[in-house]
Amino acid sequence: MSKRVLKFIILLTVIVGFVVPSFGQVVPSDSLPAIDSVAQALDSTTATGVLDSLYQDTPVSNKVRLSTDSIYSTPVSRPSDDGGFLTSKVEYTASDSIVGSLDIGEAYLYNEAKVSYENMTITAGYIQINFDNSEVYATGLRDTSGAVVQKPIFIEGGKSYRADTMRYNFDSKKAKIKRVITKEGEGFLHGEDVKKINDNVFYVKNAAYTTCSHEHPHFEIKTNKAKVVAGDKIITRFAYLEVLDVPTPLIVPFGFFPTTETRKSGIIIPAYGRNLNRGYFLTNGGYYWAINDYLDLTLTGDAYSQGGWGLNGRTNYRKRYKYSGNFGMSYSKVRYGREEFLDYGSQFFADNSQFAVNWSHQQDAKANPSLRFSANVNLSSANYFKLNSTDRDEVLQNTANSSISLNKSWVGKPYNLTATLNHSQNNTTNDMTVTLPDVNFSVNRQFPFKRKNAVGSKKWFEEIGYSYNVTGKNEIRTKMGKPFFTETVFADSARNGVRHSIPISANYKVFKNFVLNPSINYTERWYFERSEWGFVDSIDGRAVNQARVVDTTKGFYGVRDFSVNANLSTKLYGQWNYKGFVKAIRHVMTPTVGLSYRPDFSTEFWGYYQDVQVDTLGNTERRNMYNYGLYGSAGEGVQGNVNFSLLNTLESKIRDKQDSTGAKKVKILERLSLTTSYNVAAEEFKWSNVNLTMSSSIFKGLISLNYSAVFDLYGYDEIEGQRVNEFAIDVNGKLLRTTSQRFTTGINLDQSRFSKKENSQKSDEDKQSQGPLADPGFANDLGITAGDINYYNTRQRVDFSLPWSANVNYNLTKSYNGLDAVVRQSADMNANFEITKNWRAGMSTGYDIEAKDFTYTSFDFYRNLHCWEIRCSWVPFGLQQSYTIGINVKAQTLKDLKLERVRGIGDFER
Template sequence: MSSSYKNNYKKFLRRTYLAIAGVTIAVPFIIDATAGIKPHAFFGFNKILADTVSPAVGPKSIRKGGAGPVNSKDTVIVPKRGDSSAIKLPGDSTLKDTTIVTVDSLHLPKASKDSLDAVVTAKAQDSMVLMIQDKKFYLYGSANVKYKTIDLTAAQVSFDQNSGVMSATHGKDTAGKPVGRPVMNDGGQSLESDTLEYNFTSSKALIFNTRSQYGEGYVHSEKTKRMADNTIFGFKNGYTTCNLDTPHFSFRSKKIKVIPDKLIVSGPANLEIQGIPTPIFIPFAIFPITQGQRSGILPPQFVVNQQKGMGLENGGYYFGMGENLDMTLRGDVYSYGSWSLTASPTYRKRYKYSGGMTISFANTRLGDPSVPSEFVNSHDFRIMWNHSMDSKARPGINFGASVNFGSSSYNQYNVYDYSTRVNNNIGSSISFSKTWQNKPYNLTVNLSDNQNLQTRDVSLTFPDANFSVQTIYPFQPKELIGTAKWYQKIGIGYTNEFRNQAYFKDSSFGKKEMFDALQTGMRQNIPIAFSIPVMKSFTLSPSVNMTEYWYTKKVYRQWDPNKTNLSTGQLGALDTTYIPGFSAQHEVSAAMSLATALYGMYTFNKDSRIKAIRHVMRPSIGVNYRPNLNSGAYYNMRYNAAGDSTRTSYYTGAPIGVPSEGTFAGMTFNLDNNLEMKVFSRKDTSANHEKKIKLLDGFGLSTNYNFVADSFKLAPFNLYARTNLFDKLNITANAILDPYATKPNGQRIDKYVWETGKFSPGRLASAGITMSTSFQSKDKKSQDKQKALDSLANVTDPNTLLAAQQRQLQMVRNNPGEYVDFDIPWRVDLSYSFNYVNQVRADSGGLVNIIQQYVNFNGDFSLTPKWKVGLNSGFDFTHMQVAYTNMYISRDLHCWQMSINVVPFGTFRQFSITINPKAGLLRDLRINRSRTFYNM
């Protein structure tokens, strides 16, 4: 190519670029000068528009077929965006082939006094038509109009400028079904209807065949009038909590009034089910639709109790006393004279603390007063309190409380779910803790209480203080350079425990017997230890431990043949004498342990599904020396009429523990193992296609041998094992093997079991095993439920959540049939426990041999997607009887639910059938029939 040709080519390109740029700049000015204002699919209009616009005279539109002009004074047609042809107006055949209609630019003067106080914006998916002379405009296809807080969507919308009325209607699809029903949202209110008329001047609306939602409720009205203050008047209405267009039930009323965010008031109403009127009428109805805290009445539930008679339960009042405090007051009353009253205040202060309390008083009258042997008049109480402190309120300081205290017979007469009635132990705790910042000091102060409701034993501990100093390294420099020396790893700690504790019967609370049983003690402990590696694979850990015990009272127990045994009613029992006075005991020990880990691997051939089995052993062996500094703290205690005795301490049962008796100079041994297996798995995406399975998470034993003891040098073997096979079967087992033989009365003799001619490592003193598993089908809505659980983590008031969960749990226990999960077709939970004890217990009079076995199973299955059958039961092999059993049947009725609960046998028997709406707003509107029976 010649250079002249190249130059000509470049000139041609430059001229072409300049021409394109000129046309690009000029075209908008030409269009603007000839076409005026162009229509848009989104615009703003005002009431003053049609009154102040002069008639526009524009050029004639061009028809494809060369037809005549179209007068642009009357109509502005806004075509669908992206469509080259104009949208045809209904009844106008002259616009069939129109490509575009334009008008001259509109000159808008200042707004007049009668204009709207806000701009109205509108858009449509199909087309918008503005008729200037008639002062009307039309929106077609998914129209949307916004004015202040009003957001209206409909298939078609029209506006008449003369009357100021906007109308919205639905359209129809090709099958003739209505689509695009008008929906108006205003300040949280949602109205769906067939036809809607809204007056911009008066801010009133007239709505036909509307369906509105208020919280959990829906209102269906043939005709609705909405006032300027958003108050709504309805004509021929139906109120329901069913979300279907044709609800399963509703309360039909001729007139209703809706006060936004407050309540719905209705005149006389009739309950309809499946559109069929029922004989149930109510003179009026009030449905609250308030948001937030509101005081109000809590309606009671009618019940029939065999022992207490007919009654009303859980009726009361809720007091809303601001964002920091509220209280719920509930009461029960029965025809035979029993009653109860419960007050539940809760308090909270954001970012500071939150808590709640439950105080209950109950008076129970059972039986006939004329028959004293069968008559019961019990006065009971229960106090529950929980308190939690925000960790950010005061860093380093925390205060919490969980109190559950009451009379021993409260659960027996006032609690109806089985799990609570058979729970014989309740406890309380109040704690305060402080951690010094940048210092190794910690202080904890507790108050704790434990009650056995069956034996009426109480254990009260207060104060329970613990002050500790974290391990410090006095020989370690502030800046460590290089590898630390062995002496730089020496650590020293300190712990001081002060405890005041009493064991007594609940009837002795505050009396002399309680203070006689009060024991006070303090224990100080100073551990010195360090660890160093030895020969790479071993860890050597020398340690020295010094402990000091302070007591304020001795306990002397001896057999009294003239004392009555309260448990058996026979003569002969242990008598307890308290000897006040300060005493101190000391204990010093030195130890050194050596630990390592051993790995073993067994591999299989390539064709086997089992690839390998790995065994890990963690043995630990140590030497320990403890001199005998506490020989005066023990004595021989006789515990039965046969004269048998055992060695026990004067401080048995002391709150700070008891030092060990005798000199110990021996060895300790511990062995921990775990077993894993690798198998072939197609689900594994890696190249190895392997899956790891834990056969045994842990199993092992521990014991010790005292070289200087006069007898019984070898300690019992403690065995344990735990595993979770295939992530389904949980197994936990433990056992104690005593290597020494025993006499017929259970007393040990200084002779090994294998020396008596038995091929055995020892006598089984105690053992236990627990197994549990669970199976269920796939949850259809597992992802949605997981999201609901995740949302609970964002609750700002955890105390309120805890109280709500407790109430919900109580309701589930009382009526499991009302809270079944229909999304899980079937579910089975199984558990088995076995416990064996064969040893001497002084309080029981000698050798005790106990075997306990129990199996528990519960589950449910769906007969159909809407029918569910469930069973909770168990079997006690010790007494060879069926345990507490609860059977239930549930039916999902969409917006209602039916449940039948049966407790067929046992001390507490019950039958109930309940039909109630699912919505919380109408949950008290239930049909309930229940019967309760007691076998005292």
């Protein structure tokens, strides 16, 4: 078959899918001999061809009319005429009428009739039972419009069969069915005539297999004969594909469709195509191995005619009530262009290797609540996803993080132990940090002075509590691409240490409206090396003349520090009442004043600092011997701070007739905070920077507003080019000198902001029973999917809502180098729209206002064709310029029935 014919078939499928989206929702067939009324069921002259001739000789007057309020059944082991026995009860019921009985050997059930025998159940509009021959016959009913409803549904061994008419023998368990529809695996089997041999095997004449759930499917694989082994496979003779009742030249000499619910091993068919720079290719071809019920393995590979290739392996594992996870490894050799063109630019030739490793492991919460293990590993080379993926999130992934953790807790004890292995990488700078290991042990807060049997009011010392935390880790910082497991990396790049922390604090209410929080914090660090400083006049003949680290001394060293703190806070309320639309405005202020003290740990008494010469004049300064320590070091200089902070909120109460109270609260200012501190012990620059943060939202959260800034009370001398110990008002004529500002605003929209709340109630007609298929769960067993017309349940609700969302954000940043400001502005937007019930579209973009260029931009489209789907993804420009167009069957069973067109890196001129 030529490519032109294939394209014509796919194009025809798409056009008809767009123009006739409701093709599958046709009026049901009226060809079966349905029963119109009870009288017709009992009148042999009008029921010819429907009722068995055995019953035509029995006068109607001899038949017995039974009550419909009971369920009738036969006795066990009643012999049949052919020598068989009914080994179980036959139970039957109907909603309108039951005529006949066991004594006369026959029964007629009308409207919502049901017959059950062992693991078999038949429901239909009309059912006829012959007790002597152990047979049952079922068909549908015509409603007032002439449509056939309540068609027979046959259920046996958990499998369901929809049919026009059917006949079943209780003894042999064989059946003959006209126009059957049954669900097999992910697909549906349609048949004109079906002969059921036993519980698992039946033969079908004029059969069709499809994954479309409509009674008149959009596409079918048709054959004149098929054998079905229920829950295992479907085998057909010569078969061909039919789309919208139009036969196509896509034919196969035979068909084999696995329908088992268990996994099966098999070959994965590769995708093929051509890349302008990498050549012709076969991708994602390989083998799937279902190792056992707990483990599988997928191995695939890629091959390009220009020399590039790739290997991918992935395994999934699961043990119920224990754990589950997956592990994957990928390696690709990216090669495109011609090597002789490399002198003209790297864009003309590339030959590099890329890799990616990912592992995810989750432990069931019930497996061992006190001991938990988890893993989330995401490790890759810097450009792997940029060169091998068109997924937006993967392409824009500039950082990657991994964590493997083991957590231990003791039931009834305040102890917790955590051991982790962490990894982080920056794909832009190629920096990589690995923490191996990171161990943390903690004791929850304890109150050592709290009385077990308290009498009277609580004593002040009972509020004193402490906690304990010790953490130790070994951290390695290196560059991506360098050999990692080498002695050089571990010796030169590793930092390690242990830190103990004991915070002691209390909480008191003083002066009725104030809260006092005193605390003492003690920290001790253990290091295994320290730096030795010295004056270096030259290096390799080059004059340096400065203090540098000249040696590293191994040993065991302790670095301790402590601080004392006390904070006093309260809340101040102010309210203004009005009589108009605005009923009241309330302002809440939370001022906090704190005192903190930390001694000078740079003195000779503590031994953490070293006096070292810093210039040729012999001047000396103190240098910290633990400045490269993993957990820092004790601070230099006395800290005697007075800390100030002020938190403000502002809200109003406005008139609202829809509210039960007649008013509602509206937040005007969600947060406005100011923080600074004054160091009494400092010799200069006693005031720290003033930090301002503000956030609010308007129109019920539709628009968010955020602003933050840092101000300096001290001035900047432009001549000296540095900050000076004089107030900015004296140096620069400003009370506060701005050092940085950031403003962001965003609009968040979705359909819920414009939809009206409806509290409609169902009518009594909707609530009443609608037969055995009124239960949605029962309908789903038949494979009826959302959007299908359920011919077995005439009442159905359709949701016409069109969900959508859109976010637009604006960012403004001003950073200051002295008095000169550097401004950066950008905007970004992402949106998702469900244009119609079956059309969805999404887009994401951004614009750098300063660079006057768009950032990563992508458009995504999706069309639901019921049992088919179309996906399109387009990146119009940039390094990741690409597009993907694909049309495929949704079900995994026929996932290879697809057509794709992919263009990515290497397919566009740069």
